[in-house]
Amino acid sequence: MPVLVDAVLKKIPSGITGLDEMTGGGLPGGRPTLVCGTAGCGKTMLGLQFLVRGALDHDEPGVFVSFEESPADLAANVASVGWDLVDMQQRGQLVVEYVRVEPARIQEAGEYDLEGLFLRLGAAVDAIGAQRVVIDTLEVLFAALTDQATLRSELRRLFRWLKDRGLTAVVTAESGDGTLTRHGLEEYVSDCVIFLDHRVTSQVSTRRLRVVKYRGSSHDTDETPFMIDTNGFRVLPAGSMRLEHDAPKERVSSGVPRLDTMLGGAGYFRGGSVLITGTPGTGKTTLAAAFLAAGCERGERAILFSFEESPQQLIRNLGSVSIELEPHLRAGLLRVVATRPTAHGLEAHLATLMHAAEEHVPQLVVVDPVSAFDAAHEGRTAMLIRLIDWLKQRTVTAVFTSLSSSEDDDAHLGVSSVIDAWLSLETVESNGERNRSLRVVKARGTGHSNQVRELLITDAGLELVDVYTGSGAVVMGTARQIREAADAAEVTDRRERTEMRRRDIERRRRRVEAEVAALQADLAAEVAALERELGADARSAAQRASDAGRLRQARHADGTGAP
Amino acid sequence: MTADQPDAPGVDDRWLLRLYVAGQTPKSLAAFANLKSICEKHLASRYEIEVVDLREHPERARSDDILAIPTLVRRLPEPITKIIGDLSDTEKVLIGLQLVPR
Numbered sequence: 001m002p003v004l005v006d007a008v009l010k011k012i013p014s015g016i017t018g019l020d021e022m023t024g025g026g027l028p029g030g031r032p033t034l035v036c037g038t039a040g041c042g043k044t045m046l047g048l049q050f051l052v053r054g055a056l057d058h059d060e061p062g063v064f065v066s067f068e069e070s071p072a073d074l075a076a077n078v079a080s081v082g083w084d085l086v087d088m089q090q091r092g093q094l095v096v097e098y099v100r101v102e103p104a105r106i107q108e109a110g111e112y113d114l115e116g117l118f119l120r121l122g123a124a125v126d127a128i129g130a131q132r133v134v135i136d137t138l139e140v141l142f143a144a145l146t147d148q149a150t151l152r153s154e155l156r157r158l159f160r161w162l163k164d165r166g167l168t169a170v171v172t173a174e175s176g177d178g179t180l181t182r183h184g185l186e187e188y189v190s191d192c193v194i195f196l197d198h199r200v201t202s203q204v205s206t207r208r209l210r211v212v213k214y215r216g217s218s219h220d221t222d223e224t225p226f227m228i229d230t231n232g233f234r235v236l237p238a239g240s241m242r243l244e245h246d247a248p249k250e251r252v253s254s255g256v257p258r259l260d261t262m263l264g265g266a267g268y269f270r271g272g273s274v275l276i277t278g279t280p281g282t283g284k285t286t287l288a289a290a291f292l293a294a295g296c297e298r299g300e301r302a303i304l305f306s307f308e309e310s311p312q313q314l315i316r317n318l319g320s321v322s323i324e325l326e327p328h329l330r331a332g333l334l335r336v337v338a339t340r341p342t343a344h345g346l347e348a349h350l351a352t353l354m355h356a357a358e359e360h361v362p363q364l365v366v367v368d369p370v371s372a373f374d375a376a377h378e379g380r381t382a383m384l385i386r387l388i389d390w391l392k393q394r395t396v397t398a399v400f401t402s403l404s405s406s407e408d409d410d411a412h413l414g415v416s417s418v419i420d421a422w423l424s425l426e427t428v429e430s431n432g433e434r435n436r437s438l439r440v441v442k443a444r445g446t447g448h449s450n451q452v453r454e455l456l457i458t459d460a461g462l463e464l465v466d467v468y469t470g471s472g473a474v475v476m477g478t479a480r481q482i483r484e485a486a487d488a489a490e491v492t493d494r495r496e497r498t499e500m501r502r503r504d505i506e507r508r509r510r511r512v513e514a515e516v517a518a519l520q521a522d523l524a525a526e527v528a529a530l531e532r533e534l535g536a537d538a539r540s541a542a543q544r545a546s547d548a549g550r551l552r553q554a555r556h557a558d559g560t561g562a563p
Numbered sequence: 564m565t566a567d568q569p570d571a572p573g574v575d576d577r578w579l580l581r582l583y584v585a586g587q588t589p590k591s592l593a594a595f596a597n598l599k600s601i602c603e604k605h606l607a608s609r610y611e612i613e614v615v616d617l618r619e620h621p622e623r624a625r626s627d628d629i630l631a632i633p634t635l636v637r638r639l640p641e642p643i644t645k646i647i648g649d650l651s652d653t654e655k656v657l658i659g660l661q662l663v664p665r
Contacts, residue, residue, distance in 0.1 A: 097625075099628060099630055100628045101628075101630060105643070105644060105645050106645050106646075106647060107644070107645065107646040107647070107655055107656075107658060107659030108646075108647055108648050108655065109646050109647070109648040109649075109650050109651070109652040109653075109655035109656045109659055110590075110593075110594070110597070110648030110649035110650050110651035110652050110655075111590055111648055111649045111651070112590065112631040112632060112633060112634075112647045112648040112649065113590070113631065113632055114630060114631055114632070115585040115617070115631075115632035116583065116585070116617060116624050116629035116630045116631055116632050116634065117630050117631075119585060119617045119618070119621045119624055119632075120621065120624045120625065120629070122621070123621040123622065123624075141630075145631075
């Protein structure tokens with residue numbers, strides 16, 4: 001019944017950023033935890049941080065039993081993190097018990113036990129009322145002592161002793177070839193085992209932490225990146241296991257009004273992640289910077305992480321297109337963090353990024369470009385997803401640019417699935433010129449435009465214009481202007497032609513009308529002539545009749561017979 | 564097996580031996596008895612044994628960096644050497660004390 005065990009098992013905050021998230025609260029309280037890994041993987045740092053944070057944050061004093069490093073070395077190693085071990089020892093928060101073991105000087109002659117170690121540890125614990133103990137590293141004992149049977153039984157006793165005392169302990173050991181520890185110590189520590197891995201591939205180091213075992217508790221079993229820097233030891237658990245971040249409805253302008261329109265009218269979502277991909281010189285940085293500048297003008301805080309250009313270079317170049325970052329920098333709203341991608345491993349970059357973000361608390365972040373991390377950075381996708389998630393949890397609106405030569409590259413990057421909006425910039429080459437096109441590949445939660453726009457980068461800034469879509473072809477740049485001009489000319493032409501035809505028809509209409517009138521006049525004249533003729537005929541018939549009567553009278557003819 | 568080997572301490576050296584124990588355990592008692600007999604045999608009248616019980620003086624464990632119990636520390640002649648165990652293996656004790664060559 002794990003639930004019951006969980007309730008009984010007390011978890012102690014480890015003081016390791018991110019580790020408690022993975023283990024659901026920390027290390028098993030009052031029990032030893034085994035931390036194993038190769039030499040130089042960060043075991044000592046983890047142990048020290050467990051003690052320092054315990055003492056400073058939880059008022060739990062600690063004892064550090066060191067078999068390897070002297071107190072002076074330890075203090076020097078962590079001074080860069082800002083921990084003053086000497087001061088802590090003076091305040092009774094920490095005891096460093098240095099057990100120097102020099103194999104060459106030790107002769108074994110008969111039976112012995114490690115009571116000396118127990119007594120020293122016990123005295124140190126009692127001196128400050130320690131609640132936490134670190135033993136670093138047991139490897140040294142295995143190298144120094146030949147009687148392994150005695151050593152093993154004494155270690156078994158040590159773990160029991162720690163448990164009986166209710167001490168929360170971190171015990172470190174070196175990993176073997178294919179085994180968690182070289183000497184099988186994981187058998188003795190059954191409560192919690194953490195494995196640290198430090199690999200160097202293509203000259204880039206990657207560090208991974210894995211909780212191998214945690215008895216009585218559910219835990220994250222993934223290999224999880226971690227890093228050690230001026231903030232100490234930090235694990236980056238996959239927050240994406242739980243999709244819990246807020247989903248604000250608020251929108252943030254992209255800095256280009258027309259683009260805001262394309263994205264459903266109001267720009268990016270607050271806390272969203274935006275990916276701008278494009279081939280070289282398509283204006284990715286400029287578009288991302290426009291977003292920052294607009295944010296700073298609203299009084300928001302922003303960070304620009306640049307992996308390609310120095311801050312001065314960026315400011316100059318962006319100034320030439322009227323994106324002025326300098327005033328925002330001076331006002332303290334904007335911070336530009338520029339590093340070379342090859343300078344560190346991915347974890348270190350992430351640490352820099354998170355550190356800066358924790359200090360500056362920005363609302364907007366631009367990473368330019370994420371493609372600076374090439375395949376040499378192992379686990380790039382997982383790391384980017386973690387970063388995206390981390391920023392999301394803080395409701396930071398983030399724009400990532402990425403260099404790509406095709407959409408396949410973007411798929412390789414592998415982050416498109418966790419991105420909220422994806423803008424693709426392309427160059428369209430024709431008629432001896434290159435023009436920039438922008439399209440929204442995706443924009444979650446917005447009714448975004450499916451149209452391609454031409455991105456103009458001018459002295460006045462960024463502008464999106466409609467591409468020419470007449471005659472069934474998409475045309476941009478000068479060709480667009482020519483086509484538009486040609487269109488206009490054609491319209492004028494057509495209008496003139498129509499006018500001419502109209503006049504022509506009018507003329508013909510009038511001519512026809514005139515002809516009709518003339519013909520009608522002719523006809524009327526003929527009709528009149530005919531009527532006149534008919535009238536004359538009638539009169540002559542009547543004349544002939546009266547002439548005949550008069551003749552008959554004159555001949556005195558009777559009847560009707562012919563005269 | 565003599566004390567005047569070229570690398571070994573000279574016969575006139577004074578020997579200061581410190582035996583760290585933790586209470587009157589069988590191993591502690593055995594160690595003391597074994598040490599005493601070895602000294603009598605090889606270092607007669609020019610040795611001194613100091614027994615430190617860490618149960619009473621745990622703070623003294625630090626000065627000689629004591630890990631195992633019992634531990635015999637040869638303080639003098641220099642250099643300091645350490646032998647751990649109940650000293651039942653006389654051969655190894657003599658080697659550890661550099662009374663015989665390694």
